[in-house]
Amino acid sequence: MSDNDHLSPIHPGSVLAVQPEGPRVDGPLKRVLTRDHSGQIYRTAFWGSFLLFPTLGFYQFWQKTRLRSLIWSSVELDGDAFEYTGRPMELLIGFMVAMVILVPLAALNQYVAVFISDSLVQTIRSVVAALVLGWLYGFALLSHRRYLASRTRWRGIRFSQRGSRVQSGFLVVTYGFLSVLSLGIAAPYLDMAYQRFVWNDTWFGDERFTFQGQGKALIGPWLACLLLAIPSLGLSLFYYSGVRLRYLLDEIRLGDMRFPSAFSKWMLFKAAFFFALVAIFSGVLVIAMIGVLLGLNSTVVPTGMANIILNVILVTLPVVFYLSFLRFCLFRFMVVPVLIETVRKGTLEGMLDLSSIGQSQFSTGYVGEGVASALDVGAF
Amino acid sequence: MEQLLTGRYFDGRTAQGRAVRLAEDGICWRLELEGQEAEPLLWPRTECRWRTIAGSGHVLEHHDDAAYALFDRRPPRAGRTRRLFARASFADSRRLIRLGVASALALAGLLALVHSALPALIRRTVPVDTEAALGEQLLPQLVIVLGIGGHGRACPMEGRLTANLTAVVNRLVLGTRYHYQIDVYDSPIANAFALPGGHIVLTTGLIAALGSAPELVAVLAHEVTHVEKRHGLTSMIQASGDGALLSAVFGNAGSFAAQLGALNYSRQHEREADAGALERLERAGYDPGALNPALAHLAAASRMSLPPGLAFLSTHPDLEERLQATKRDGETSYPPGIGNVSWQLLRALCKS
Ligand SMILES: [Zn+2]
Numbered sequence: 001m002s003d004n005d006h007l008s009p010i011h012p013g014s015v016l017a018v019q020p021e022g023p024r025v026d027g028p029l030k031r032v033l034t035r036d037h038s039g040q041i042y043r044t045a046f047w048g049s050f051l052l053f054p055t056l057g058f059y060q061f062w063q064k065t066r067l068r069s070l071i072w073s074s075v076e077l078d079g080d081a082f083e084y085t086g087r088p089m090e091l092l093i094g095f096m097v098a099m100v101i102l103v104p105l106a107a108l109n110q111y112v113a114v115f116i117s118d119s120l121v122q123t124i125r126s127v128v129a130a131l132v133l134g135w136l137y138g139f140a141l142l143s144h145r146r147y148l149a150s151r152t153r154w155r156g157i158r159f160s161q162r163g164s165r166v167q168s169g170f171l172v173v174t175y176g177f178l179s180v181l182s183l184g185i186a187a188p189y190l191d192m193a194y195q196r197f198v199w200n201d202t203w204f205g206d207e208r209f210t211f212q213g214q215g216k217a218l219i220g221p222w223l224a225c226l227l228l229a230i231p232s233l234g235l236s237l238f239y240y241s242g243v244r245l246r247y248l249l250d251e252i253r254l255g256d257m258r259f260p261s262a263f264s265k266w267m268l269f270k271a272a273f274f275f276a277l278v279a280i281f282s283g284v285l286v287i288a289m290i291g292v293l294l295g296l297n298s299t300v301v302p303t304g305m306a307n308i309i310l311n312v313i314l315v316t317l318p319v320v321f322y323l324s325f326l327r328f329c330l331f332r333f334m335v336v337p338v339l340i341e342t343v344r345k346g347t348l349e350g351m352l353d354l355s356s357i358g359q360s361q362f363s364t365g366y367v368g369e370g371v372a373s374a375l376d377v378g379a380f
Numbered sequence: 381m382e383q384l385l386t387g388r389y390f391d392g393r394t395a396q397g398r399a400v401r402l403a404e405d406g407i408c409w410r411l412e413l414e415g416q417e418a419e420p421l422l423w424p425r426t427e428c429r430w431r432t433i434a435g436s437g438h439v440l441e442h443h444d445d446a447a448y449a450l451f452d453r454r455p456p457r458a459g460r461t462r463r464l465f466a467r468a469s470f471a472d473s474r475r476l477i478r479l480g481v482a483s484a485l486a487l488a489g490l491l492a493l494v495h496s497a498l499p500a501l502i503r504r505t506v507p508v509d510t511e512a513a514l515g516e517q518l519l520p521q522l523v524i525v526l527g528i529g530g531h532g533r534a535c536p537m538e539g540r541l542t543a544n545l546t547a548v549v550n551r552l553v554l555g556t557r558y559h560y561q562i563d564v565y566d567s568p569i570a571n572a573f574a575l576p577g578g579h580i581v582l583t584t585g586l587i588a589a590l591g592s593a594p595e596l597v598a599v600l601a602h603e604v605t606h607v608e609k610r611h612g613l614t615s616m617i618q619a620s621g622d623g624a625l626l627s628a629v630f631g632n633a634g635s636f637a638a639q640l641g642a643l644n645y646s647r648q649h650e651r652e653a654d655a656g657a658l659e660r661l662e663r664a665g666y667d668p669g670a671l672n673p674a675l676a677h678l679a680a681a682s683r684m685s686l687p688p689g690l691a692f693l694s695t696h697p698d699l700e701e702r703l704q705a706t707k708r709d710g711e712t713s714y715p716p717g718i719g720n721v722s723w724q725l726l727r728a729l730c731k732s
Contacts, residue, residue: 035435037435040434040435044434066434069433069434069435069436070434070435071435072435072436073433073434073435073436074435079397080388080397081435081436083433083436083439083450084433084436085431085433085439089476089480090476092480093476093479093480093483096480096483096484096487097479097483099483099487099490100483100486100487100490103487103490103491103494104490104494107494107498110620111498111502111617111620115502115506115510115514115617117510117513154395155390155395155396155397156390156391156392156393156394156395156397156446156447156448157392157394157395205395354394354395354396355394355395357394357395358393358394359392359393359394359446
């Protein structure tokens with residue numbers, strides 16, 4: 001055990017737990033991801049998706065927790081993997097707390113929408129609903145990051161997301177409004193402004209991340225993809241997402257360390273294209289299957305209540321099955337491969353003095369994402 | 381002392397990892413850190429918990445310390461530590477349990493409020509014309525549920541038949557604030573519905589199943605009671621509240637499920653409608669004794685339209701009770717309300 005192993009534990013090419021002596025070397029780490037959990041990840045994605053309906057959606061908290069811990073633990077730096085320490089109960093209770101807040105709002109909105117026919121009232125209602133929903137979304141975005149960060153640790157040091165969730169809500173409303181006002185053209189500037197707000201308050205222990213990304217670096221690809229959005233049926237936006245993700249990773253810093261990833265800019269586009277193909281193809285199959293089943297039913301049980309009940313069952317079951325399958329495909333062909341590829345092509349550049357980093361003193365909170373999982377922020 | 385496992389130890393203060401050997405030492409876990417001359421750590425088992433994290437392995441945590449150790453396996457006797465006690469000594473577990481109970485209670489209270497207290501309050505404030513407009517929104521769903529063909533249109537009726545039915549209904553609901561409309565739809569399913577606001581929907585299946593014209597009058601009396609007591613509106617308000625809840629949990633599929641709920645009356649509503657029907661028939665001078673055979677005929681018809689395997693769907697548990705409650709002695713003679721000519725016209729609807 002050398003004295004300087006705690007000074008420079010992250011070495012290029014190091015996959016060992018403890019690097020023997022040697023000078024601090026700058027340069028890319030050859031492999032960041034070293035543990036292959038993809039089999040377990042895909043099994044969890046499969047069962048989680050198909051158990052969602054039978055368990056009335058409650059299995060999602062267990063699935064999310066398991067997926068996250070499997071994905072986190074497959075990313076390894078210098079011999080130690082990331083750990084996800086969240087628990088399903090935290091998500092479930094966070095969800096219940098969020099429902100206590102959201103249910104009265106949703107019920108109020110529903111009652112006004114259905115039972116008051118005055119058009120002025122309806123206009124006011126939809127404006128207020130949009131503002132409240134936007135604000136909640138911004139609040140949820142930061143809650144989600146805050147929970148994820150607080151439940152992520154490497155070598156016992158926790159991450160944290162600080163900053164005001166209330167402010168995040170107002171930023172999202174303001175930026176959303178400005179983005180609509182500019183017909184979407186200003187979106188990259190506003191997006192990067194929000195990312196600066198978020199990333200400059202993300203911490204590893206007592207070390208702060210910094211991010212100075214600017215919208216002007218993305219405006220070219222954004223405009224091109226926006227123009228091509230309609231002819232490409234929206235798929236060009238996935239190309240833009242790839243460009244954007246690479247830019248984000250290029251610009252995020254922890255101390256002097258950067259985390260660029262060399263994945264193909266087409267990665268997200270290809271994943272989305274493949275997912276869309278699978279979704280459309282299986283959708284057509286399911287519709288054809290429903291047609292055949294309904295036809296069979298009308299010859300076997302031509303009329304009466306039984307016919308109608310059977311018809312409802314014959315339509316509902318394949319649709320539920322199809323939705324479960326789509327959810328699985330979303331994980332199998334988009335979320336998980338994109339994450340794995342991003343990490344696999346990831347490198348570390350620059351130095352980080354680990355000896356100067358201490359534990360995060362930020363309160364971790366003990367409830368899950370709450371509003372975030374109720375509003376479905378974050379794919380998993 | 382037996383060496384059990386080797387793993388990684390993190391002190392929770394610095395970003396360093398150390399190899400660690402785990403051993404049992406009386407009531408403690410003993411952690412020997414590699415490359416450290418100092419005393420090994422002794423963690424009392426009751427102050428520790430084991431957690432399994434998928435992908436990462438098994439974590440041994442100490443309750444007043446951010447330090448922990450990570451192992452690939454769990455020692456054989458780890459599970460025998462008093463887990464509940466050990467967990468309760470962790471402040472985060474205690475707070476989690478407390479908050480869980482509180483939020484579950486709050487949520488239950490809220491659901492009760494949305495499902496019963498608010499509908500009771502709101503249904504008094506909805507004006508009649510809004511109610512009628514809402515009721516008409518349910519018609520397309522009814523067309524689907526009843527399996528009505530012919531573009532979902534009502535059977536065309538002769539003027540004298542409409543006049544006869546309207547006169548009967550008006551006698552049943554003297555002084556009403558609703559404007560009633562009666563339509564017959566072509567469907568083999570024997571049923572009648574009262575949409576909020578006064579649109580009453582009968583099926584050809586119902587008319588075929590009933591034994592006589594007074595039975596139809598009794599069915600109409602039952603349906604108008606649903607309208608007058610705003611049962612449909614109450615169900616709709618409940619359904620929209622449930623819809624808000626369900627769609628928050630399950631997305632739009634949830635609110636669709638709740639919409640279907642709007643077509644169902646509760647047992648409470650059915651009992652009220654039966655009692656109200658008897659009262660109205662009596663007051664209007666029609667035969668209250670006809671409600672009982674009408675219910676029996678309806679029940680028989682809906683049983684018959686099901687194959688044997690699905691018959692359980694129609695055995696309504698409180699039908700017996702309803703039949704019992706509507707039993708009347710048929711000594712007095714009453715005017716039929718719907719004359720013979722009208723009755724024949726009704727039975728011939730949608731037949732050409
Ligand atoms: Zn009824």
